[in-house]
Amino acid sequence: MEASFWHKKWERGEINFHESEANPLLTAHFEKLHPANGSRVFLPLCGKTRDIAWLLACGYRVAGAELSGHAVSELFKELALEPKISKVGKLTRYSAKDIDILVGDIFDVSAEYLGPIDAIYDRAALVALPLSAREKYASYLMKITGAAPQLLITYEYEQALMDGPPFSVNGDEVKQRYGAAYQLTLVENRDVAGGLKGKVASTETAWLLQKANK
Template sequence: MEASFWHQKWERGDIKFHENETNPLLIQHFGKLNLANGSRVFLPLCGKTRDIAWLLAGGYRIAGAELSELAISDLFKELGLEPTISKVGKLTRYSAKDIDILVGDIFDISTEYLGPVSAIYDRAALVALPARTREQYTSHLMKITGAAPQLLISYEYSQLLMDGPPFSVTEDEVKQHYGAAYQVKSVERKNVAGGLKGKVASTESAWLLQKTGK
């Protein structure tokens, strides 16, 4: 998707993809990553997700990436935090205690800009990207994080009935992107109540990705 597509969605308040509650699959399965208290978790294309507040409350530190500065301004307001704002290359960094968000194109983020992370939580990044971009994204994500362990959430439905975002990402595709670097394990698969966007039957899946050999 072009950057303008997402900027316009945030400016119009057309953010049906924004969940008003913590994602149940995060609550149910995040503990399976076995992270130490204080571990730093990276949320790519994070928006102003309520999942961040849940992770902070659980004692984790947050790193994030998001295209929309409006979304991140809203996020800090909702968290009740006053950010320190600085420039990092082509990106803008919003920082406060235990949270650093890089605003801009995720492909402009380097390992140096991101810093070390213990895990990745991808609820809305892989599924937000069209097929032609997903391979570039997954390769870049593994590169900048050192293939940190990951909790990934995906959707699967017939794109003949509806196009994304969120896009349909099959089990085969998850394994195609990540199978060489990770052990890919399905930890839950459930039907989306009422259908995705209330339009099409869909399943939502949670995947645990651990480095091969662990």
């Protein structure tokens, strides 16, 4: 999607994708990655998700990447944190205790800028991207994080019935994108109550992506 698409959604408050509470699939399954206390968790395309507050409350450190500075400003306000703001390359870094968010194009986020990552939580990144961008994204994510273990959440529905985002990403595609680097485990698959955006029947799936050959 064009950057302007997302900027306009945040400016207009068109954020139906934003959940008011931590995602139940996160709270149910994140511990299955066996993250150590104080692990640093990366959330790509994080918006102002309440999942960040949950992770911080659980004792994790959070790193994120987000295109919209508006979203990140709101995130810090809702967390009651005053960020230190600095420039790093083409990006703007918002930092406070245990949290660092890089604002800008995710493909400008380097491993150096991001720092060490122990785990990834992807609820809104892979599914936010059209098919043409997902292969590049998945490869880049693994590159900048050293293929850290991941909790990935996807949607599956009849794509012809509704335009994304979120886009439909089925199990075969998850295996195509990540199967060479990770051992994949489907841990929960559930129907989306009322349909996705209230329009189409959809399932929501949680995947554990753990290093292969362990």
